[in-house]
Amino acid sequence: MTTPAQGLHTHVLDTLGLEIAAGDCPPGRVLRTDELARRFDVSRTVVREVIRVLESMHLVESRRRVGVTVRPTEEWNVYDPQVIRWRLAGSDRPRQLRSLTVLRSAVEPVAAGLAARNATAEHCAALTECALGMVATSRGQQLEGYLRHDIAFHRIVLNASGNEMFARLGDVVAEVLAGRTHHQVMFEDPDPAAVTLHVRLAEAVREGDAEGAERLTKEIAVGALHELDVLAP
Amino acid sequence: MTTPAQGLHTHVLDTLGLEIAAGDCPPGRVLRTDELARRFDVSRTVVREVIRVLESMHLVESRRRVGVTVRPTEEWNVYDPQVIRWRLAGSDRPRQLRSLTVLRSAVEPVAAGLAARNATAEHCAALTECALGMVATSRGQQLEGYLRHDIAFHRIVLNASGNEMFARLGDVVAEVLAGRTHHQVMFEDPDPAAVTLHVRLAEAVREGDAEGAERLTKEIAVGALHELDVLAP
DNA sequence: GCCTCTTGAATAAGTCGTATGTAATGCGTT
């Protein structure tokens, strides 16, 4: 493993989190603190701090006399960006991407509608800039550049909605888009229809057309879901 | 104060979390570990574990030589049920309830549509039972009983959707419903229209009517938002 | 004889105090 380990705590936490998220430690498995201390060659102090964090994410439960038991998946705090990252790195990434994309399809249309009502001039300017960037990078194997603009675009919409809960999903969407781009075959250029929809969405938001923005975002989401259907198991 | 303190760690964590969420420690304020240790009369070990947890929630940031600084609200992990509970206990509960209810209005209709497609017989049975319970407790100042059924109802819909991200919002919805019931004046019985909508929603799910379920859930959400408009500042 | 309740020992996490390492800040010197 030999991670550069910018901090012992971070290293142990990341390793354990990844293992649990990947299912290497199935629910019910018990870990012992001193065992972990020996395994990672750190003090029990560090291990206990890591356990406390994993406990706050509901990934494990620590009980006296019995040890640290891994909790069933249904109890995890799956909205924690850290947990999402760990799970997307694991084996059931396709299933994970699917449930996250369904979440997007529910949230983003409503957020776009609100954005059309609440967006500031700065939001609109940034949005059109991103849309133009997506157009510019939509051809010729510039998927990384396209991804950057795509992430920024959706983040702006979520922020412009004015709703804090939506805004905080920006990181989740970013993980989904990045995971999708990097996971699937990267031969093809992005769907031209999607690019057009983004441009039109930026226009709708600028013009304050809430219903249009919501509808266009729904179309984008449907496209993303369809793409997953075609390319994922 | 004077918590029974089922665990030193829990007590310190809860107290600090509440204070930060309530804004008693504004963003930028620095806390010192040994200062906290003295204040709570616990060892620095306990304080450090608490800090690590708060750090994993992005409520604070710990840097050497400078101390533990409270992070701005926009960076908090606002989907962590613990954070939600702390914030709902604080002063800007109305604003918080509003943004959470908007989130519900985006997510629950889609979840209900999926539930209509995916619900098992057990789900449907439990759902109608909850709906009947809501009807039975909808009159005569039985708000606590009504709340219990209401929470169970929405949790079942979210679970029946088959989408993990939706299912994990059950706790959030429960907090919102509980917060709404306990915060506002509890004189009046619940809105009869809402009760009817829930009954019809249970029917729609049982009959596999996805569009109907989605539409009915939207109506429930609109009603909840309207109620907030009327009763909140 | 079998079942139940009590009691006690073993175990592993919880807590604490202290010692040492380490990085960032601030001040003073050149």
Add this chain to the structure above:
DNA sequence: AACGCATTACATACGACTTATTCAAGAGGC
């Protein structure tokens, strides 16, 4: 202005003690 040293507060470590929980053995009742 730039460099370097001292200070500071967190990071890590270790070991001893405490406490809660579990499991099992034994006492008692049926």
